[in-house]
Amino acid sequence: MKYTRSDFPDGFLFGGVASAETANGLDMYRIPIRWVDIVPDGRTPDIGMLDTYERRVDTILELGMRPCVTLESEVLPDALDDLGGWRNRAVADKFVNFAEVVVSRLGGHMFNMAPKAGFLPDQRLATRPPEFRALARSVHHHLLAVGQACAMMRSYGLKNVGVDCSIANPGFVTVLNAIFNKHYPEDLLNTFGPHLPEGWQKDFEEITVKVDWCGLSFEDDARRDTLNLLKCIVRDHTGTVPLYIATCPASKERFAAHLDALIGAANESLPVRGAFFACGDESTSDSLLSLVTNGKQPAPWVRPTGGLHAHWNLVADIGGTNTRLGVVTEGELTDLRKHPTGTVTDLQKALHSLCDEIGTQPRAVVAAGAGPVQNGTIRLTNANLDLSETELAKATGAHHTFVINDFTAAAWSVAEIDEHDVEVLQGEASPPLGTRLVVGPGTGLGVGALLYSEGHFHTVSGEGGHMGLSPRHLDEVEVFNAARRIAPECFFDDTLVIEAEMFLSGTGLPILYQAIEMTEGRTDAATRSAKDILRAAQDGSDACAVKAARMFTEHLGAIMGDLAVALVPEGGVFLVGGVAEKNRWLFGQDFLRAFNAGGRFDELRRGMNLYVSEQDEFGIVGANNFCKNALAR
Structure with missing residues (x-):
């Protein structure tokens, strides 16, 4: 059957996953960005690669298309693999840092962005308890990273944040259950439950995040019941969340079969809003371009201006009498508030109020007070209250929270000190570098x-x-x-x-x-x-x-x-x-x-x-x- 745009719902978008230079005429174009390319050592961004991706995005914009990004983590930087890979919870933080590097550089150019949550290893491959433990922790920490990355994107003011899941992977039901249903499937828990990290249930507050859309990536002929599968996913998991399909038809016939499924989804009132095609041959590519150029075109995408908030951190100096709250934007103190030091509830209200006033969540919160720090909690000696990193996260939504002793902060205060900030009692006019x-x-x-x-x-x-x-x-x-x-x-x-x-x-x-x-x-x-x-x-x-x-x-x-x-x-x-x-x-x-x-x-x-x-x-x-x-x- 020969389709035109008119056969699809108004505003349905067609996209490509091919070379940007040959995709002219499509509505959107998806760029997969690999973690290992952007942060090859696991710590330091590769500015040259970021420049390369920015040039690709600029080309897409010049061609009148909507740039879309998926953040790929199937291949980890070697340094993080050496730390145990996804078995190590700390790797989730590193993934969020990678995502933030991309967001801060490219976020203002994007139509949408999503971490990919579909590479998970096949749970059927685990046969022994040590393998159960490694797999359970890898799955859980990866999903935690996806949720935290989405929260971080929102803290920058991104409005079209999603997740992308590979339907071809046997673990896709686990992903959808975790993100949309706030639990793991019973069959997984029966086998892997005892091997999940301690306190894993609490992590669902971060794993189960609000998303604006969900991407579903299909292999070409891995599942021929695409329409029925979409109906099950919408019924059991995603509900009214908009869906974007991605597939790579190997032939013109398979391309037509996918279009049939998309038309069927529209007839069933499923919320499928668009599809990406990575065309396998020239005839399929020609068919796609013929389709998108016939019929009513969707409204052009208007690139937002000033849509991204500068990331900010919140720093607090909690004394026995007063608490000072500092807003740090791009590394510089831009606002300072003073509040009487009261109860933990008083402090949480002050933090929450400040975040509401700014309109976004801080990237990080650091609270310094007089008292010993144990297991992420400080007993504030002069204020007679306890403050934990968990409570800071709840009050502010920050991904990174730290409580530190007041003289840890005092020591760090001289890290960047120079001759303009000191009176010399003895010695050199400007403090030399050193301990x-x-x-x-x-x-x-x-x-x-x-x-x-x-x-x-x-x-x-x-x-x-x-x-x-x-x-x-x-x-x-x-x-x-x-x-x-x-x-x-x-x-x-x-x-x-x-x-x-x-x-x-x-x-x-x-x-x-x-x-x-x-x-x-x-x-x-x-x-x-x-x-x-x-x-x-x-x-x-x-x-x-x-x-x-x-x-x-x-x-x-x-x-x-x-x-x-x-x-x-x-x-x-x-x-x-x-x-x-x-x-x-x-x-x-x-x-x-x-x-x-x-x-x-x-x-x-x-x-x-x-x-x-x-x-x-x-x-x-x-x-x-x-x-x-x-x-x-």
């Missing part, structure tokens, strides 16, 4: 470090603020003895060694001051805040405050020098935080003498670069630097 040590007396005493190795920084987390502090001079022995009566739980056994934070912080300075008062016979003095003590020390109105400030300065300088000797940070030692920022007078010659007093290592200490960081919002800066590094891995 960097960060110390911050604030509410507590924080210590962090960035190790520099093989061209990259790596975070070192620790609790340096709880190192031991002991008397430096004889007249301090009485002070430490008095402090034992104030905070006995903070001393090391029965010694005069106290946790450094209990003197060298906003919380600890009042303890130090009170202990000095006790040695001076003042037993009824009112408790003073750290701010009041430092003000009285600076103007000389209180001798106990003057002594407290001197001890604070000398002990902080000494402990920073000791830490520097342990680490030998060639990239510099940095003071960060409110105390350093607001009380620069504390860090004069007394501080430097204590920092450089190292006995036989005086010369080593004097040769170290010592700075005060002058960055605004160093916690936000550090969270952003951490985020950039984490996403680049």
Whole structure:
């Protein structure tokens, strides 16, 4: 039977999967983009290949066709195969990164885009439990990657996001069940269920995604009951979701059979909106072009302008009193909001509200707070609340979420620091590249470090603020003895060694001051805040405050020098935080003498670069630097 466009529903689209230069006259053209071509080492995009694909897309646009892309992952980069391939959950993240590279470069040119979810291995090939485990995890992690990639595309503002499934693969029912029905088939679970990764059920929140269309790729003669198969797929899985068919008829006769099936689908009111043909011979190609040039043409595709949102990340610095939320667009901080730190629910509402205001989901969220991080959850010491990466994902829809210690963020704040962001206390005017040590007396005493190795920084987390502090001079022995009566739980056994934070912080300075008062016979003095003590020390109105400030300065300088000797940070030692920022007078010659007093290592200490960081919002800066590094891995 000879068909024309008029025999098909209005707006039905015909596409090709052949050379763009010979496909003129079609409505759309599909480009399969292979992961291994774009990111051959699994990490770094090949800019030359991206240029090549962009030129192909430009050619398609010049010919008046709609460019369509499928993201192919049948062949993995060798480096990811070496990690176990799809058996390794981390490979799902790498696939999303590959998809993002393509979206950010080509997304604004596309009519539609979809990850391909049809290459899955034949489950009938598994005969032993080890094979069951490998296959089950590969299938699950691949489907997770497909769902996460679709969510990422939407976060860029793409409106025509789909999935593409190969009907020729025996695993296609598994794919359709997972994506559209939120479960695996019973026969698969009976065999492979025990071998799926722990907590696999929760992943369906990401696997089962909203799609704008579904692609179904048929082999030419693998299934001759195409119409009945389409009816079953629509009834059992896709429902009203628009379908696009792709096939490669080997002959003019097979091409006619496929057209018969498409007309049958229209008569059955199935939502088939278009078809791609990879023509196997010249006569079939001629038949396709004859068809598409006869009859009413569909409306031309208008390429969207400004349709893609610039990707953005959300960074948070959560303190005991205030939480700062930063919007980072293309690596730069573009907006900063401040909220009172309340409950987890309060924080989730603030995050959700910000995402609603922007209109898209962030690519990543990093939240930094004071407290230890365990299994993706941080217990915020000063705010008395727990925050998890899972909760961040629910509140924002971000694919990547990280909770980090506040001094992990503080350390990362100096990763890109230069001479414009520092006051030099000792050493070179501009911080040299190398390992960097960060110390911050604030509410507590924080210590962090960035190790520099093989061209990259790596975070070192620790609790340096709880190192031991002991008397430096004889007249301090009485002070430490008095402090034992104030905070006995903070001393090391029965010694005069106290946790450094209990003197060298906003919380600890009042303890130090009170202990000095006790040695001076003042037993009824009112408790003073750290701010009041430092003000009285600076103007000389209180001798106990003057002594407290001197001890604070000398002990902080000494402990920073000791830490520097342990680490030998060639990239510099940095003071960060409110105390350093607001009380620069504390860090004069007394501080430097204590920092450089190292006995036989005086010369080593004097040769170290010592700075005060002058960055605004160093916690936000550090969270952003951490985020950039984490996403680049």
